[in-house]
Amino acid sequence: MSNFQPTKADKFTFGLWTVGWQGVDPFGTFIRPPLDPVEAVTRLAELGAAGVTFHDNDLIPFGAEPPERQRLIDRFRKALTETGMTTPMVTTNLFYHPVFKDGAFTSNDRGVRRAAIAKAMRGIDLGAELGASVYVFWGGREGLEAGAAKRAGDALERYREAIDFLCGYVREQDSVIRFAIEPKPNEPRGDIFLPTVGHALHFISMLEHPEMVGVNPEVAHETIAGLNFVHGVSQALWAGKLFHIDLNSQRIGRFDQDYRFGAEDLKEAFLLVHLLETSGYGGPRHFDAHAYRNEDAEGVWEFAAGCMRTYLALAAKSREFDASEEIQAARAAALVEGLAEPSVGTYSPEAASALLGEDHDLDRLAGRGYHNERLDQLVVDLLLGAR
């Protein structure tokens, strides 16, 4: 397997909670022992990862006293230093504790909302302390089951208030931290606010400091709703808002599966890798996934290695795609670059009247074929190595 061996230059990162997932699900209990964050760092470094990410409580148990907190940070930082690993992203757990059962920033209880914002502030401090440049908000409990229980407009207002306040907090500290909102349509709530990349991007445009906030799209989350993930990421890139990304895999219309990257829908995984590799995105390739629940502790590292291996294999296919004359000819036949050309330019009365004066022979224009079957088949051939 020498070909697809990751190195730090590949910028692969994993959440501590991913390799550390103990397998609790709605119908079953823990199946793997707790994983020491230090071991996570060490093993991931050995496999070729560049960094780890974490929720506050992945590193520091809920309610730990300051000295214990410091001890845990110190030994974690030591492991990072020894392995050359980084922590480019951190986040705060605003979902596990029962207090968040009705939401964090959008709980109907103002006391909970204040507690949540304070917890996020401390999470930001922790991130700054460990050198993170991105802080992710996944509002998993920001939602509802009973439609009459919250006005969604109120919830959006509270969500905005929280993010604006936290932006103020970061700005005051002259921190490099930027925020990335991670949308999800449902689970654990019946419906979650900011359900898709689109809703999150729009929400950001309504903030006081939109320039500080981007998105952290996750393959599984858009896929739950059956949306095209590559298109969601493209819209974020188009707006300059792809601040981070969560890679995994998932089948449409199911519970949150968080499978190994590339385990489902290889064509979409390829198109995603091609997009990331050619778009100038320079951030981490972050895996937010976990090993199948029937794995033992060692299987977790097979899982982690597999995420990176498949990414690299697809990145190689991506370069092959761009280099292949046959594929480029098929792209030309499909007029792919034609879509990069302006249609009418900026409006002017002259442009308008010129356009209206043209003879648009629709029947003639309709005769063209777009040769998408051949192009798509060449993608399949490329993936299968069937050349």
Add this chain to the structure above:
Amino acid sequence: MSNFQPTKADKFTFGLWTVGWQGVDPFGTFIRPPLDPVEAVTRLAELGAAGVTFHDNDLIPFGAEPPERQRLIDRFRKALTETGMTTPMVTTNLFYHPVFKDGAFTSNDRGVRRAAIAKAMRGIDLGAELGASVYVFWGGREGLEAGAAKRAGDALERYREAIDFLCGYVREQDSVIRFAIEPKPNEPRGDIFLPTVGHALHFISMLEHPEMVGVNPEVAHETIAGLNFVHGVSQALWAGKLFHIDLNSQRIGRFDQDYRFGAEDLKEAFLLVHLLETSGYGGPRHFDAHAYRNEDAEGVWEFAAGCMRTYLALAAKSREFDASEEIQAARAAALVEGLAEPSVGTYSPEAASALLGEDHDLDRLAGRGYHNERLDQLVVDLLLGAR
């Protein structure tokens, strides 16, 4: 049935294509005869509707010569005048003709894109001529099946170019027309650009004249992706962007069904009506639906009457909801109004340090129940009249 008899004050409108749907589907041919737009106007007026809407080609067949065009407009306008009906919204058919098989504003063929923009300009003229104030863009063909065939970023760029150009055209004419973008996740394309209300709202924020453009959300379209429609509409209202709305019903994760309003998911239909009736939305209640395909021509009017009747029945329930002391007490127990209260206010160093200095006793806060079962049950009781 005297209680739920619509009047023009209810602002119910129907697309000509809805009552005029002839039942072609992917597996079967026409099952109802063509419906004369004048008959549509007359029958809908008799049933209590306030107006009709149309695509250019619903009124004027593709390729009609100017005199024929004028004749058709004249007799249509005469029917409107005689019945007191209005045409608050118009749109352009950019999907039926084979020329649009690869898209309209985002076809890979620049000639098609130019033809589409010109057709939209003429559609806008027709709308202005008939007094429309909203012009809808439903980009049904703006998408793809083969992921490699279009870069989505290019598509968004072309989409923006087209809308910016058309905004320029409207501004030049001192028209009252505003645009409303109608998102849809898929069908007829495998994936459609601007798949949800969120993506469309964000797209609007990227335009040259965002103030001229809002959204036209459709129940069925968000529901195909399993998204909460009430939340989508709420986000649009929150942003001041609900310019129009398409009412119908649909089951999640299926082909586009466009059923009679209220035929599916009565609780969500109720929550939607409650939102519209209490949010200050003053626009049309527009039905974009059609009669079941096994209806004959007369059944179409049962369908149309049913859409309005169910809306009115739910609007009555909505008033009952607001008037019921029992329900208001349940809302109070669920802290619904608590979410309207600011959590922390605007950021200041003082506010931040006050917040961090508070003792947030999470375990105590976690003890509260939110009484959502009782509130939701009261909604069900209200709907069923089970009091």
Add this chain to the structure above:
Amino acid sequence: MSNFQPTKADKFTFGLWTVGWQGVDPFGTFIRPPLDPVEAVTRLAELGAAGVTFHDNDLIPFGAEPPERQRLIDRFRKALTETGMTTPMVTTNLFYHPVFKDGAFTSNDRGVRRAAIAKAMRGIDLGAELGASVYVFWGGREGLEAGAAKRAGDALERYREAIDFLCGYVREQDSVIRFAIEPKPNEPRGDIFLPTVGHALHFISMLEHPEMVGVNPEVAHETIAGLNFVHGVSQALWAGKLFHIDLNSQRIGRFDQDYRFGAEDLKEAFLLVHLLETSGYGGPRHFDAHAYRNEDAEGVWEFAAGCMRTYLALAAKSREFDASEEIQAARAAALVEGLAEPSVGTYSPEAASALLGEDHDLDRLAGRGYHNERLDQLVVDLLLGAR
């Protein structure tokens, strides 16, 4: 609320695990304290339920010694006696313990399979001891995530072997117990074997003693796959195989929500109640649902009362449906009873040649409308009390 007060004659039952659900989900921990089975029996009896059901480990903790087991059974039985409650159904927990992470009857490890069958035998004994007449198999862990890890044909063979063996065990004991298989498409496994009512019914037809085995369809499970639950139950009834039923509610294409009966899709809930009330089904109306996670301990009883209340309200609508002359006229116009009439009878050469000799004027037959809009609108009117 005097009208919809349940009594034991209504045969409402609840799983101990439903009111006892403590709210663990993939992203959060316990939010409600454990519920003593005796309290569950008492409270449910007060609310009007007729019985409870349970998994072995709902009553008897995993690994309890025989004396403790007996003590727990005795006090539980005492509570039943004092309240007049019954335990018509029992089942075995073959999913919570880590040993079942790869399946129970279909684990790839033969040792696990044997342990699972032995545990089911003891569960059957416990059921017999407490007078249950139905024993349910929900094979939540019988499935896979990695398609290459099991041949589905092997899995079906092992599943059949287990059920055949357990049928043998029951037959030997002259027990009245019959088995009911509960299908589910996915969650907690990526894909579960016997994913729908149809697959389970077919599986039963392949058993050694098909007469001993029926199905236990659950609203949420068929709905996850977007299937029509009423049709699934109808197919089971058609085959004489509706041995038990799990009532709750759920949105299509999501994680398993197990909401209060009637909380979602009131029209389908009505059609289901109408089917159960008119089909001769005499078994329990069993609720397999739980209170929203943001409820406190008292909210659980609101939830339980709501399940029964909505069922009774819909049962009243069901009687109204059958009694309404207007609705019966609409049914006649839709030719509903026409479908109960034989089309051609049993095959004979004479019948065949008579049929082929007829003049089937398709165009004339095509002219008929089926008046489904009116019928469906009357159902909506009935539900909303909009008459």
Add this chain to the structure above:
Amino acid sequence: MSNFQPTKADKFTFGLWTVGWQGVDPFGTFIRPPLDPVEAVTRLAELGAAGVTFHDNDLIPFGAEPPERQRLIDRFRKALTETGMTTPMVTTNLFYHPVFKDGAFTSNDRGVRRAAIAKAMRGIDLGAELGASVYVFWGGREGLEAGAAKRAGDALERYREAIDFLCGYVREQDSVIRFAIEPKPNEPRGDIFLPTVGHALHFISMLEHPEMVGVNPEVAHETIAGLNFVHGVSQALWAGKLFHIDLNSQRIGRFDQDYRFGAEDLKEAFLLVHLLETSGYGGPRHFDAHAYRNEDAEGVWEFAAGCMRTYLALAAKSREFDASEEIQAARAAALVEGLAEPSVGTYSPEAASALLGEDHDLDRLAGRGYHNERLDQLVVDLLLGAR
């Protein structure tokens, strides 16, 4: 592309309606000209297909007089003879004509049901005339939108009556024809009866001559409901009921897409090919798909070639899978063959008491890992050629 060139031995067949699809969809009209069945035969033969299949009206227009019918059959048969192509399967169009808008065998109108059965009899005659051995029933219109409009039990009864009658007809003629039922969950009807492979298999078990009837599963149809297609086919094979198969691709939870085989979900496509190639299934590999709608007439043949090419590429991977020592070792580590071993054998009191007497140490058994990550990654590596 010399490697994956199909030959008649590969048994690839196409429906005339697949390559002949003219692109009508709910929002657009014809985009490709009609295709002469003779040209379809010739072109497909050149590409390496072994046969074609058809609905009666694909070959013989609705209402054609006997001489015209004969002429069309003769020239079609001539094309078959000249090319060595076969027609292993035929079916009857019971969905396109308006008469079937409420169903065919389950229309509420008895006259329609009789007409449908007669049309099927004539379709069977046509199939026999052309040497078909399988006759498919796809009941696309057998369903409903308004739940109160049909009792599903009545519908199943009428469905059974029709199939029993047609079995009688075939038996009388000493024909080799066997029936294959093709399930689908929805589209064009809101809900279709016999929605999945499971429901159809169970229905067959209720027939008078179950031995004459099997299933024709279609990738797209099970996938619409998000079911695991390989498991559905496996259950059919397990029951000896895989009489035919429809290959294509589709995304979950969407309108019926009928994409080129392998265009979506390559891993599932691989697992399916592996199953078909190793299960002893000897029937046609039948493609029921169509070219993307933005293709011109020539693109159709790219599409057809692609279906076969991808199948052959995956069949080669399938052989590689079975030959690879690394993969077979990973299968052994995952205990795949362990599932083929009986768990407990046939019931006997002795076997029962031996089993109950064993010490099942669940905690020890729970310690095992199933190594599914490695096995699944090897499948991905195999598909990508990343070895």
